[in-house]
Amino acid sequence: MERTIGQSILSQGGKEVSERFPMRPFPLQLRLPVCRHWKPVKKVRTNGQINKLDPQDRAFHDWYRFVLSFPPHLVRDYIEDFNLDERHRILDPFCGTGTTLVESKLHGIQGIGLEANPFAHFASSVKVDWKLDPDVLTTRARDIANATLDFLQTQGIDGNQPFDGDIEDLPLRTLDDKTSRLLIKHSISPLPLHKVLVLLDCLKKHRDEPYYRHGLLALANALVFSISNLRFGPEIGVGKRKEDAPVVASWLSEIDKIAHDLRLVAGSYPDSDVFLADARHLSELVAPDSVDAVITSPPYPNEKDYTRMTRLESVLLGFIRSKAELRAFKKNFVRSNTRGVYKDDDDDVWIARHAGIERIADKIEKRRVSLGKTSGFEKLYGRVTRLYFGGMARHLADLRTVLRPGAQLAYVVGDQASYLRVMIRTGQLLTEIAQALGYEFVRTDLFRTRFSTATKEQLREEVVVLRWPGQER
Numbered sequence: 001m002e003r004t005i006g007q008s009i010l011s012q013g014g015k016e017v018s019e020r021f022p023m024r025p026f027p028l029q030l031r032l033p034v035c036r037h038w039k040p041v042k043k044v045r046t047n048g049q050i051n052k053l054d055p056q057d058r059a060f061h062d063w064y065r066f067v068l069s070f071p072p073h074l075v076r077d078y079i080e081d082f083n084l085d086e087r088h089r090i091l092d093p094f095c096g097t098g099t100t101l102v103e104s105k106l107h108g109i110q111g112i113g114l115e116a117n118p119f120a121h122f123a124s125s126v127k128v129d130w131k132l133d134p135d136v137l138t139t140r141a142r143d144i145a146n147a148t149l150d151f152l153q154t155q156g157i158d159g160n161q162p163f164d165g166d167i168e169d170l171p172l173r174t175l176d177d178k179t180s181r182l183l184i185k186h187s188i189s190p191l192p193l194h195k196v197l198v199l200l201d202c203l204k205k206h207r208d209e210p211y212y213r214h215g216l217l218a219l220a221n222a223l224v225f226s227i228s229n230l231r232f233g234p235e236i237g238v239g240k241r242k243e244d245a246p247v248v249a250s251w252l253s254e255i256d257k258i259a260h261d262l263r264l265v266a267g268s269y270p271d272s273d274v275f276l277a278d279a280r281h282l283s284e285l286v287a288p289d290s291v292d293a294v295i296t297s298p299p300y301p302n303e304k305d306y307t308r309m310t311r312l313e314s315v316l317l318g319f320i321r322s323k324a325e326l327r328a329f330k331k332n333f334v335r336s337n338t339r340g341v342y343k344d345d346d347d348d349v350w351i352a353r354h355a356g357i358e359r360i361a362d363k364i365e366k367r368r369v370s371l372g373k374t375s376g377f378e379k380l381y382g383r384v385t386r387l388y389f390g391g392m393a394r395h396l397a398d399l400r401t402v403l404r405p406g407a408q409l410a411y412v413v414g415d416q417a418s419y420l421r422v423m424i425r426t427g428q429l430l431t432e433i434a435q436a437l438g439y440e441f442v443r444t445d446l447f448r449t450r451f452s453t454a455t456k457e458q459l460r461e462e463v464v465v466l467r468w469p470g471q472e473r
């Protein structure tokens with residue numbers, strides 16, 4: 001297949017908006033040529049750079065990404081390695097914010113994604129929706145921005161300037177107590193929150209319009225990376241509190257970024273299907289014998305609560321409205337942290353005869369007892385390890401029905417030592433589980449290593465490459 005590399009040029013994107021909203025000049029953005037025939041540019045990367053987004057990869061990917069995302073170049077490498085093209089179909093059963101789906105689409109390959117986190121699912125779906133007139137998006141967004149600024153003005157707030165009065169005098173909108181409790185404390189300050197809620201109200205008046213979803217995703221990105229007090233390093237936390245933030249200008253900046261990328265779309269691209277669903281039951285949604293390749297990064301057994309990473313945008317934008325809803329979504333996750341374990345969980349039956357996993361779970365439990373750790377969460381460390389690998393076994397067993405014979409799989413997973421420093425070689429254990437289910441092990445590629453200060457060992461993040469030979473299921 002003939003592939004071409006396009007020419008990169010610097011865009012003046014957003015200039016007109018920055019004149020209207022002088023508070024926040026737009027960053028220059030590298031303009032990415034998008035074409036179906038895409039030449040992967042391989043670079044030598046250091047360990048520190050390897051998970052970063054290259055500037056030329058910003059288009060579409062950068063509409064919204066979270067700290068858990070893997071880099072587009074990784075997906076490109078496996079698309080190339082697996083010799084995939086327009087005739088194939090790629091599945092990402094843990095698609096997060098859609099890196100595999102966007103990259104597949106850029107290559108003209110149909111993608112299917114599943115994601116259990118409702119906000120990440122939304123982000124993925126919008127990131128592969130390129131059927132939108134960018135001029136309509138920017139024009140309508142300006143109308144909405146003006147309506148927001150006009151409303152703020154009636155309250156004595158100039159949305160283009162930092163507020164220098166006393167916020168006690170302002171009729172600020174807030175969240176009710178129940179909703180506030182879902183948020184990480186102080187993740188957003190009162191005045192920026194007020195502005196976001198006003199903008200959201202103005203945006204919601206357009207909820208039936210095709211550009212609404214893009215507007216909402218733009219707000220999520222502005223919210224997390226410009227407006228909130230959140231910082232990621234890589235754990236989510238609260239940093240320096242911003243008493244005020246240029247909410248409307250930040251949102252418009254994100255809108256212009258999206259419009260800019262949509263203007264680059266030339267020709268037709270395959271549609272992608274993205275399901276809000278559990279990868280342990282994917283055969284209910286994905287047709288039998290329909291998938292040629294899997295490129296994915298499942299959760300790791302590392303005590304990360306994946307819903308906390310997206311909590312602010314999930315709650316403010318209405319994707320999670322109550323504790324009960326949050327719990328219901330969590331039940332669709334592979335168990336990878338003790339905050340998401342439930343009494344009736346039974347995925348461990350899938351690995352009941354796996355001696356290696358049993359040994360690790362027992363070792364964790366013995367170490368807990370010897371260290372005198374007695375909290376409810378610590379008591380669950382052994383159990384969540386069994387449930388994690390059981391959940392992955394269940395996923396890999398179900399996956400077999402949708403794979404075409406000869407399908408190729410790349411699973412990015414990391415070693416972990418989060419449970420009382422007991423080493424869990426995730427890639428090695430997943431390989432053993434997959435082989436027991438009839439997959440062929442092809443090889444393991446090292447993606448990067450991270451030094452664990454707790455164990456003084458290198459933790460490997462690696463890509464387990466498998467092949468489905470197409471035998472009995």
Ligand SMILES: C[S@@+](CC[C@H](N)C(=O)[O-])C[C@H]1O[C@@H](n2cnc3c(N)ncnc32)[C@H](O)[C@@H]1O
Pocket residue numbers: 066068069070071093094095096097098099100114115116117120277278279280296297298299306332333334
């Ligand atoms: C490491 S992240 C994937 C990141 C993704 N590769 C990207 O580039 O954005 C793992 C994802 O799996 C999702 N997840 C966990 N359990 C799941 C399940 N049972 N079904 C579908 N998705 C699940 C999490 O919400 C999280 O978004």
